[in-house]
Amino acid sequence: xxxxxxxxxxxxxxxxxxxxxxxxxxxxxxxxxxxxxxxxxxxxxxxxxxxxxxxxxxxxxxxxxxxxxxxxxxxxxxxxxxxxxxxxxxxxxxxxxxxxxxxxxxxxxxxxxxxxxxxxxxxxxxxxxxxxxxxxxxxxxxxxxxxxxxxxxxxxxxxxxxxxxxxxxxxxxxxxxxxxxxxxxxxxxxxxxxxxxxxxxxxxxxxxxxxxxxxxxxxxxxxxxxxxxxxxxxxxxxxxxxxxxxxxxxxxxxxxxxxxxxxxxxxxxxxxxxxxxxxxxxxxxxxxxxxxxxxxxxxxxxxxxxxxxxxxxxxxxxxxxxxxxxxxxxxxxxxxxxxxxxxxxxxxxxxxxxxxxxxxxxxxxxxxxxxxxxxxxxxxxxxxxxxxxxxxxxxxxxxxxxxxxxxxxxxxxxxxxxxxxxxxxxxxxxxxxxxxxxxxxxxxxxxxxxxxxxxxxxxxxxxxxxxxxxxxxxxxxxxxxxxxxxxxxxxxxx
Amino acid sequence: xxxxxxxxxxxxxxxxxxxxxxxxxxxxxxxxxxxxxxxxxxxxxxxxxxxxxxxxxxxxxxxxxxxxxxxxxxxxxxxxxxxxxxxxxxxxxxxxxxxxxxxxxxxxxxxxxxxxxxxxxxxxxxxxxxxxxxxxxxxxxxxxxxxxxxxxxxxxxxxxxxxxxxxxxxxxxxxxxxxxxxxxxxxxxxxxxxxxxxxxxxxxxxxxxxxxxxxxxxxxxxxxxxxxxxxxxxxxxxxxxxxxxxxxxxxxxxxxxxxxxxxxxxxxxxxxxxxxxxxxxxxxxxxxxxxxxxxxxxxxxxxxxxxxxxxxxxxxxxxxxxxxxxxxxxxxxxxxxxxxxxxxxxxxxxxxxxxxxxxxxxxxxxxxxxxxxxxxxxxxxxxxxxxxxxxxxxxxxxxxxxxxxxxxxxxxxxxxxxxxxxxxxxxxxxxxxxxxxxxxxxxxxxxxxxxxxxxxxxxxxxxxxxxxxxxxxxxxxxxxxxxxxxxxxxxxxx
Numbered sequence: 001x002x003x004x005x006x007x008x009x010x011x012x013x014x015x016x017x018x019x020x021x022x023x024x025x026x027x028x029x030x031x032x033x034x035x036x037x038x039x040x041x042x043x044x045x046x047x048x049x050x051x052x053x054x055x056x057x058x059x060x061x062x063x064x065x066x067x068x069x070x071x072x073x074x075x076x077x078x079x080x081x082x083x084x085x086x087x088x089x090x091x092x093x094x095x096x097x098x099x100x101x102x103x104x105x106x107x108x109x110x111x112x113x114x115x116x117x118x119x120x121x122x123x124x125x126x127x128x129x130x131x132x133x134x135x136x137x138x139x140x141x142x143x144x145x146x147x148x149x150x151x152x153x154x155x156x157x158x159x160x161x162x163x164x165x166x167x168x169x170x171x172x173x174x175x176x177x178x179x180x181x182x183x184x185x186x187x188x189x190x191x192x193x194x195x196x197x198x199x200x201x202x203x204x205x206x207x208x209x210x211x212x213x214x215x216x217x218x219x220x221x222x223x224x225x226x227x228x229x230x231x232x233x234x235x236x237x238x239x240x241x242x243x244x245x246x247x248x249x250x251x252x253x254x255x256x257x258x259x260x261x262x263x264x265x266x267x268x269x270x271x272x273x274x275x276x277x278x279x280x281x282x283x284x285x286x287x288x289x290x291x292x293x294x295x296x297x298x299x300x301x302x303x304x305x306x307x308x309x310x311x312x313x314x315x316x317x318x319x320x321x322x323x324x325x326x327x328x329x330x331x332x333x334x335x336x337x338x339x340x341x342x343x344x345x346x347x348x349x350x351x352x353x354x355x356x357x358x359x360x361x362x363x364x365x366x367x368x369x370x371x372x373x374x375x376x377x378x379x380x381x382x383x384x385x386x387x388x389x390x391x392x393x394x395x396x397x398x399x400x401x402x403x404x405x406x407x408x409x410x411x412x413x414x415x416x417x418x419x420x421x422x423x424x425x426x427x428x429x430x431x432x433x434x435x436x437x438x439x440x441x442x443x444x445x446x447x448x449x450x451x452x453x454x455x456x457x458x459x460x461x462x463x464x465x466x467x468x469x470x471x472x473x474x475x476x477x478x479x480x481x482x483x484x485x486x487x488x489x490x491x492x493x494x
Numbered sequence: 495x496x497x498x499x500x501x502x503x504x505x506x507x508x509x510x511x512x513x514x515x516x517x518x519x520x521x522x523x524x525x526x527x528x529x530x531x532x533x534x535x536x537x538x539x540x541x542x543x544x545x546x547x548x549x550x551x552x553x554x555x556x557x558x559x560x561x562x563x564x565x566x567x568x569x570x571x572x573x574x575x576x577x578x579x580x581x582x583x584x585x586x587x588x589x590x591x592x593x594x595x596x597x598x599x600x601x602x603x604x605x606x607x608x609x610x611x612x613x614x615x616x617x618x619x620x621x622x623x624x625x626x627x628x629x630x631x632x633x634x635x636x637x638x639x640x641x642x643x644x645x646x647x648x649x650x651x652x653x654x655x656x657x658x659x660x661x662x663x664x665x666x667x668x669x670x671x672x673x674x675x676x677x678x679x680x681x682x683x684x685x686x687x688x689x690x691x692x693x694x695x696x697x698x699x700x701x702x703x704x705x706x707x708x709x710x711x712x713x714x715x716x717x718x719x720x721x722x723x724x725x726x727x728x729x730x731x732x733x734x735x736x737x738x739x740x741x742x743x744x745x746x747x748x749x750x751x752x753x754x755x756x757x758x759x760x761x762x763x764x765x766x767x768x769x770x771x772x773x774x775x776x777x778x779x780x781x782x783x784x785x786x787x788x789x790x791x792x793x794x795x796x797x798x799x800x801x802x803x804x805x806x807x808x809x810x811x812x813x814x815x816x817x818x819x820x821x822x823x824x825x826x827x828x829x830x831x832x833x834x835x836x837x838x839x840x841x842x843x844x845x846x847x848x849x850x851x852x853x854x855x856x857x858x859x860x861x862x863x864x865x866x867x868x869x870x871x872x873x874x875x876x877x878x879x880x881x882x883x884x885x886x887x888x889x890x891x892x893x894x895x896x897x898x899x900x901x902x903x904x905x906x907x908x909x910x911x912x913x914x915x916x917x918x919x920x921x922x923x924x925x926x927x928x929x930x931x932x933x934x935x936x937x938x939x940x941x942x943x944x945x946x947x948x949x950x951x952x953x954x955x956x957x958x959x960x961x962x963x964x965x966x967x968x969x970x971x972x973x974x975x976x977x978x979x980x981x982x983x984x985x986x987x988x
Contacts, residue, residue: 016540019533023521024514031525035714036732039513042770046510050544220529238530276536 004074007063008277011081014054015276019235021047026233026240030225041104052096056088073279076460080278087157090143091136099132103405110403117392119374126402127370130363133405137364151364155408158285159415161462164361167411170418171354174477179384181485182347185335188492192330197320199250199313207250207316208243208257211309215261215295216447217241218268230256232263232292235281239264250317251332254309255296262295263288265447269455279459285409287463289416290423291450297346297417298424298483299446303329304438312441333491337385339394347484348385353414355380356399360407419467421480423454426471497560498568502771504557505575508548509770513729515541520727520734524719535598546590550582567773570954574772581651584637585630593626597899604897611886613868620896621864624857627899631858645858649902652779653909655956658855661905664912665848668971673878675979676841679829682986686824691814693744693807701744701810702737702751705803709755709789710941711735712762724750726757726786729775733758744811745826748803749790756789757782759941763949778957779903783910784917785944791840791911792918792977793940797823798932806935827985831879833888840911841978842879847908849874850893854901913961915974917948920965 001009024047028040054060064082069075088096106125113122137150146153151164205226212224222234227242234240241260245253266282274280282288299305303326310328313320322328335345341352359376362368368376377396378389389395401409427449428434437445453470460466467475488494495503518541522534548554558576563569582590600619607616631644640646645658703718711718716728721736728734735754739747760776768774776782793799797820804822807814816822829839835846853870856862862870871890872883883889895903921943922928931939947964954960961969982988 012536013540013543016533016537017544020514020518020537020541023518023537027517027521031717033713033715033717033732033734035712036730039510039731039769042506043510043514043517046507047514049507050511218529219527221527223525223527236530237533238527240527275533 003063003066004068007067012276017051022233029227060085077278080459090139099405102128102132106403114393114397119392123370129405130370133407134364151361158409159412159463161464170477177481178350184494185488185492190493192334198247199317201245203316204245204250204253208253211254211257212261214441214443216444217261221268222264230260232260235267236275239267258300259292259296262292266291266455269451270458271456274458283459284463285412286415289413290419293416294420294423298420299443301332302438304435306332307439308441330491337387340398350414350417351384353410355384356410364407418477418480419475421483422471422475425479497557498562501557501561506770511545516727523721554579571772574953584633596622600897608887608891613886617864623899624864627901628858645855652903653906653957655958664971671975672844678988679982679986686828692741693811695739697810698739698744698747702747705748705751706755708935708937710938711755715762716758724754726754729761730769733761752794753786753790756786760785760949763945764952765950768952773953777953779906780909781957783907784913787910787914788917792914793937795826796932798929800826801933802935824985831881834892844908844911845878847904849878850904858901912971912974913969915977916965916969919973
């Protein structure tokens with residue numbers, strides 16, 4: 001066997017074991033009996049240990065040195081394995097183990113602190129996480145990752161090729177237009193009302209399944225369950241989704257479902273030839289988020305699709321206080337400032353991200369001390385949203401990310417929105433009769449176009465390249481902002 | 495770290511990975527989308543490969559050579575690791591891989607053959623499996639396992655310490671009394687009628703959950719789902735069960751549930767100090783089956799417990815054609831000869847096992863050729879059951895065991911019945927008011943006694959020893975036969 005064949009066979013087993021670890025995570029959030037939690041943490045540690053040992057095995061380095069790829073997909077696989085191996089090689093074993101230990105513990109402490117609104121309880125742990133992740137970023141930067149920049153070296157894990165400076169430039173151009181739009185909408189005369197009825201849970205879940213089908217979700221290779229925080233899980237031919245149900249907020253159930261279908265559709269749409277190879281999963285968090293966002297927002301919250309959803313909700317729940325499809329469209333797309341990122345509307349969402357991006361870059365550079373984070377958060381929130389944070393659970397304790405060391409992750413959400421804006425522009429240009437299908441509850445033409453032009457490539461191209469290939473132009477924030485302004489100005493009668 | 499501490503830390507990770515493989519099997523039978531099957535087989539192969547490499551790692555041999563256990567549990571752990579390591583060391587890697595490959599393929603071929611009633615389709619594969627397992631048995635026997643006997647060396651995997659000769663002696667004593675009982679019952683004047691109504695599935699599943707609770711199943715550390723073939727899965731604090739539902743046969747659902755609760759109760763009852771150690775799982779298939787059988791039969795099919803079940807079925811399903819608890823007790827315990835082992839009543843069940851035991855011993859010794867198996871099976875079935883096999887799916891193709899190489903497994907079912915008979919005798923003597931509790935739908939006093947006297951020990955003692963310790967006497971077939979004769983003679987008015 002050649003070095004390439006040996007490496008790929010080895011990698012295939014590693015990918016399969018990675019899928020198992022993911023499935024175990026799915027089980028933990030959906031099926032696992034509560035009393036199994038402690039045992040499960042040992043099981044997870046054992047499989048993560050196996051994966052870590054395989055990913056840092058010196059044989060991988062030897063194979064990489066001698067491997068000759070037979071084709072472009074093989075070359076790209078080698079490049080991805082090499083990048084991951086090189087990154088792991090930068091991090092000393094002691095540091096990797098310490099990060100694993102501290103972040104695993106930190107998540108529990110964060111959850112306690114959030115429940116008690118007790119920032120002080122969390123700060124010493126966050127200090128430790130920030131310090132360790134900065135050390136990791138420095139080690140990676142010293143190894144040449146992220147062009148030698150600490151934050152960029154971390155960002156590289158989630159959005160290869162992106163840089164903090166590049167993202168800051170995009171955000172700098174987005175910000176004034178989003179703020180202007182926000183001000184205009186909040187000053188509008190006719191503001192939509194929220195829903196005020198109750199919606200039975202079984203009916204919501206039945207309709208959620210229908211929505212997943214409408215977006216072409218492949219039930220033969222997936223399933224829908226409920227979880228506290230909706231997520232999707234798994235690659236290849238087993239990509240499962242979850243949603244949650246609140247009696248007073250059916251949109252949470254429906255749009256979480258559509259969002260997760262977007263993630264799963266990406267995984268399920270990848271060329272079967274890439275199964276269990278480094279190309280067999282979505283290429284970055286940003287591109288992943290572009291799929292969930294375009295499904296959820298540009299398609300799912302469109303006038304055409306909400307028209308169909310309105311009818312299905314009337315048939316399922318009877319009269320729920322909204323009497324025409326135009327009003328329903330306004331209800332779905334109600335804009336209002338709120339404390340919580342995950343509940344934000346399309347206009348406010350990116351403002352949440354910009355704030356986290358600026359703060360975490362400062363934390364990593366050392367310009368902001370962890371002890372000053374709460375004050376910085378609250379001041380920035382007041383400046384950006386015009387409201388004072390009422391409690392830490394609505395402020396700097398709201399997200400799990402920093403506790404588990406995910407520095408560099410937040411901006412991928414906004415990049416996903418930017419990519420979704422570009423893809424939506426190209427999709428609309430290439431599938432001109434899409435609204436007619438959406439109005440019938442059929443989003444399959446959109447999935448077909450996205451699969452053919454983006455999803456099927458999996459990890460074959462770098463993030464910005466795969467989006468550019470699908471769109472026919474280099475992605476920037478313009479299409480997203482044009483879309484948001486056109487949609488919301490019309491919707492609010494401005 | 496001492497060699498003992500190093501070995502136990504390593505073993506703990508191996509046990510955790512073994513739990514993960516088990517959970518993956520559970521997922522496959524209960525949750526996995528069908529389209530994921532092929533990918534899953536690669537995932538399973540990857541984790542099995544990791545487990546095999548760990549179990550045969552030469553470091554285990556080194557640690558074993560230098561390890562000093564600090565206490566009796568530690569000594570027993572070393573003995574169990576040493577036995578497993580020694581067995582693996584006997585089997586050449588080539589043979590282990592070939593057995594894995596052939597049996598994995600054989601299961602599919604067996605399923606096809608059974609569906610088509612086509613013995614010829616299965617025979618070449620079975621020849622291969624028999625030949626490979628005989629080779630494995632010979633290698634183990636040459637290494638001193640099973641006292642040098644090929645069949646016993648295989649049996650040792652499922653029931654350590656048991657021998658073919660010992661089991662043959664027990665079966666030899668059981669046979670005439672079982673045959674005499676069977677003849678008397680089949681000649682009785684008043685034969686119970688089977689159920690003839692339909693029972694809705696949701697009602698069956700709700701009652702199944704109630705039955706599991708009645709037997710003390712710990713929902714905080716387990717869950718109930720449906721599967722094509724009911725099974726239990728997992729050790730430690732995550733022991734899940736499954737059942738199935740047929741509208742015309744609610745007893746299948748109810749007694750499968752109670753049976754699997756017995757298996758799970760054993761795992762959940764083990765001392766928490768043994769979690770993820772070699773002592774942290776049931777000690778043998780026979781002892782495991784003793785728990786499922788005593789729950790299902792001696793307790794679940796008792797007059798006292800069926801009295802409660804009768805009332806609950808009436809409350810759940812309304813009038814289903816049985817009008818008093820005594821008649822219901824007779825219906826539950828209806829005796830009749832049938833082709834299929836898994837559907838057999840308490841009297842016929844062991845006759846099925848004896849037949850398989852004799853045939854598989856002859857296959858392993860070479861006294862019976864695979865090509866003559868069907869004729870031997872059919873002749874023996876006719877002699878033992880008085881009925882001619884009508885089709886191979888009701889004959890030698892009915893069980894999956896031989897296709898996957900489980901030679902030496904069948905007798906553990908009958909050993910489980912023998913142990914259950916002994917444990918029931920001791921349980922009744924030690925918990926005299928048990929029937930009063932069972933009549934209220936409360937089997938917890940039985941679970942309490944079994945946990946305290948048997949389950950909690952996990953793998954600490956050899957199978958026959960742990961049963962003897964619980965009972966206060968060395969186990970033999972006497973109590974089982976006394977119980978069967980007393981129960982069924984009274985039930986049939988003999």
